[in-house]
């Protein structure tokens with residue numbers, strides 16, 4: 001049976017918190033250097049509000065809202081900050097690229113990430129050559145589309161790596177044979193309460209631990 005490893009993106013391979021800290025700081029410098037701390041705090045507040053309302057971070061929606069509320073800032077200039085490859089490529093977790101390079105010789109590797117597709121693809125741009133295009137899945141609602149995506153891999157032995165326990169639980173419900181790996185990093189994992197009746201097949205704190213799990 002062919003082996004497939006599906007990686008989540010945010011907090012699993014990519015560090016969205018450090019990325020946000022950098023772009024919010026750049027936004028503040030562009031909008032008003034004198035009020036930097038205030039603007040950064042406002043960006044974080046707006047981000048939390050939009051995640052609550054929409055579930056994903058959509059840069060265009062965010063920047064439209066930000067510039068409208070502050071009555072300052074050029075939309076195109078701020079959008080360019082978000083999509084700058086020089087910034088995006090620096091926010092992968094330090095173990096990500098090395099792990100992908102190693103594991104792609106042992107299994108087919110893919111992405112199963114929730115998010116706004118344009119931004120998620122921009123994050124992936126510097127490592128996308130390691131993946132086959134048909135194994136990159138970026139639904140806006142991962143829980144909802146999980147069953148349909150996993151059904152495409154009936155002939156595969158699947159290992160699914162994610163920082164969000166509810167996502168792993170959802171995958172297990174749809175495919176009991178799947179191997180779920182919880183990478184415990186980022187704000188969701190650290191606040192996660194146990195889910196009654198579900199324990200992931202493995203829990204790791206670094207992707208370097210994945211190699212021996214895959215071989216098991």
Ligand SMILES: [Mg+2]
Pocket residue numbers: 008009010011012162163164
């Ligand atoms: Mg994640």
